[in-house]
Amino acid sequence: MTDIGLWAIAEQSARRAAIVDADGRTVTYGELAGEADRIGRGLRDLGLEPGDTVAVLLPNGADMLAAFFAAFQTGLYLVPVNWHLTAPEIAYILRDSGARIFVAHERFSAAAAAAADEAQIASGGRLAVGEIPGFRPLAALGAGGSGRPRSRTAGALMVYTSGTSGRPKGVRRPLTGADPDDVPEASTRFFDLFGLGPFGDHVHLCGSPLYHTAVMNFAVISILLGHTVVVMDRWDSHEALRLIERHRVTHSHMVPTQFARLLALPGKVRTAYDLSSMRAVIHGAAPCPQHVKREMLDWWGPVVVEYYAASEGGGTLIAADEWRERPGSVGRPWPGSLIRVLDADGDDVPVGEPGQVYMQMGDARFEYLGDAEKTRESWRGAMFTVGDIGYLDDEGYLYLCDRKSDVIISGGVNVYPAEIEGELAGHPAVADVAVFGVPHEEWGEEIKAVVQPEPGVPAGDELTAELLAYLSGRVAGFKLPRSIDYVDQLPRDPNGKLYKRLLRDPYWAGRERAI
Template identity: 70%
Template sequence: MTGFWNIAAEQPGRTAVIDPDGTEVAYRQLADKADAYARGLQELGLEVGDAVVVLQPNGAELLAAFFAAIQSGLYVVMVNWHLVGPEVAHILSDSGAKAFLAHERFADVAIAAADEAGLPPSARFAAGHVEGFRPVAELGAGGHGRPKRRTAGSPMLYTSGTTGRPKGVRRPLTGADPDEVPAASTGFFGIFGLKAFDDHVHLCGSPLYHTAVLNFAVISIQLGHPVVLMDRWDPEEMLRLIERHRVTHSHMVPTQFRRLLALPEEVRNSYDVSSLRNMIHGAAPCPPEVKRRMLDWWGPVVTDYYAATEGGGTVISGEEWLRKPGSVGRAWPGSVIKILDEDGRELPPGQPGVVYLKMGDSKFEYHRDKAKTERARVGDLFTMGDIGHLDEDGYLFLHDRKNDMIISGGVNIYPAEIENELVMHPKVADVAVFGVPHDDWGEEIKAVVQPADGVVPGDELTRELLGYAREKLAKFKLPRSIDYLDELPRDPNGKLYKRKLRDPYWKGRERAI
């Protein structure tokens, strides 16, 4: 039988989680901790629909907090631990958090955030020592068994904030039995051919505060797949863990593919990756050449998908991708994908427009931001602001983010196309392309490059990169200038905070899009 608590009852010794330090945590151990936390939160007075905020690294501790909330009708907010105190304080306040579960690794941020948000001492808990926080082990201490009130809670995940302050995506609670695996979860894994048990092992190499990363980990546990957690992703360590634990599936981002491919060939070939069945990637565009090289190495187990925290998406297998290179796939079962123009009219195949999605009768709203919710919708469809087109067979091809599109001399230019070419140059570690003000053309193309290790930035490198680009791109797509940074601002899931690079150039000016 599937379901976290069902497996804990029937197979208590079965491994649920392998912590980053190698400690194996059984289902029963994890369930007991989740039960204690749920009892403790109820004893604090948290009611159905209240929120608990979690600021913790990858580990069984975080997953216990998640399952505690999920079985007691709470919204659980996983916080990006790269945020600073005021940013975490915003999430504490915006979510209406009634409890805050932090980790001593982030003590300074946790204290500053809790103080700024005015969170009472009774609502502050920590794994390890954090001044002014109670030990998290005090939650539910002295009691035993399941919490008195049991009803399904939900993640309340905050969008990454690449275009503004993070907004919480809040769905109505279902009132379902938390012991039952939601049909949406089994259906989602079914899209990728992942069945319950079936000797599956999931590897989690990215932070669990990301929507997709968290979903893959907790659904894996619900379906009897042990979850191997990494604290900090490292390419060779990932290969070691795949071989050691016979990993079958993972959720990845293109940046990780590129770092794997950068390993010496003898290192890549020294690890057995034959256990892999479905290595799933999303969150950021993958340059076609990177995808081809991964398929050459791992075989057709590399699956791409396009989806949103808000719901709905597409999927494409490795074999399909070789027939439709560059596509992110067709709408998965129950999902709808449409391309609309600026007036909300549906566009024919081959014509680019704004990508809109829908997932069944899924409902969501941006917490405390009705205006943003309405701006993202046309009828029952919503958009993340991406530009793309569908081909005659219904396969989606993404061009770029609407906010990232450059309009120069009245011509639409898609930075992702330029980035996909420049990033393949051996002297480029990372690249961002965006529009900067130009008095005559409106915008001109700027590239910001993170040079590869040991490469010296300067005029000579600029000439080399522009010469390379001229062989790959039409003249009107060529960057007019290149700046250099030691590191581009990406989150650990691969998303680029392009706004942070672009905004200084537009200070005091208004972009047309």
């Protein structure tokens, strides 16, 4: 039996397919390990030591995964940068993370060059895939040498939080000193939750940006366990179906936005492909409207599995049959994880009552880089919170209400926008929706909805009246929006996360919210 882990598989099954890149090229385990070794040797030659940081601005593909494994085996922190950011935003992450090396793709040449200048990255620390003026080619790094880099020790991913409120912060875990050839037991246990063991015929479809924690983790663990990873450069629903059939994909990590786009395909397209190879379509990262989840279950069957987790760690899981019995739940804690719902004093709230959700995953610890106050506020003993509000039922199933930062306090009453958003999303004229609080002199806040209508649906007073009438039979009167605005497109990142602050902040300019 072949041992698991990139380098073990490369030694014993070098020609096994590790990655099917976005251009259709197959990268073997031997080739991927060789690239990771070359880049790792080059990083050592540049003087990097365990604990140093490498930032990468790379699209989905073998280059990104090779960079990860290079940093991982040399004890470095790898910071994947969102390539949708502006140059000043990228420069902030470069400075904040203390990146000594910045690797960028020529596709992002202008932003990369400007960010490197602003962050004062040394000329010797600028590396490019392709050609970027002032950057050296990554392909030359470590060339001419051979073997694995010296002083191998496990590094870590350091992902910056999405910045839905305020400046993003890096989630930094202590380095363990582990052997990079040892696959963490937590990784194999996590995939066991979805019935995804080592080797076999498992094939993973990666259709979301690898700069997200979950997306990178699913791709990396798949490779560590001997699975082939099929990489999409950008999400395309029709192409996703073609790739599933072509490569007999067995598992994928998706978000509700991708579900909605799949469901929007014409019926003749949806039924044209054989999807029977799928064993686990795992979704999280953003709330999924119940009608979307039901339609996916009706189409793809019980392979649709939901989890709740955070870049920081821990989580819950709910299978399809459980969800049909408890619609809206995100499940119970997976093995080794603990979930509690606490009040402001740190006491457990009664069953069915909302409070702040805290998680614990073994003895794992992390800090928000450069933000001791945020780190301190996130921890309560051995448990941490990312600010979500939720409640537990009498069987320990978790239901999420909203983020603490998004809760509307109107007339002293807490209103959870996610509940209203979930109901509005069920109206056939609504393509997307955001609900938040805006200033009100008497109540403190009043409820506003911003709706992205379906194509061809005219926005205006008539639609507003229709939506409010639709809502009035589904939520209490005090939860009804006092106004509805319309936009062509809500600001979401490619993983489906809504940047609500971009909608809300203009209303609060110069004022302070109650929370």
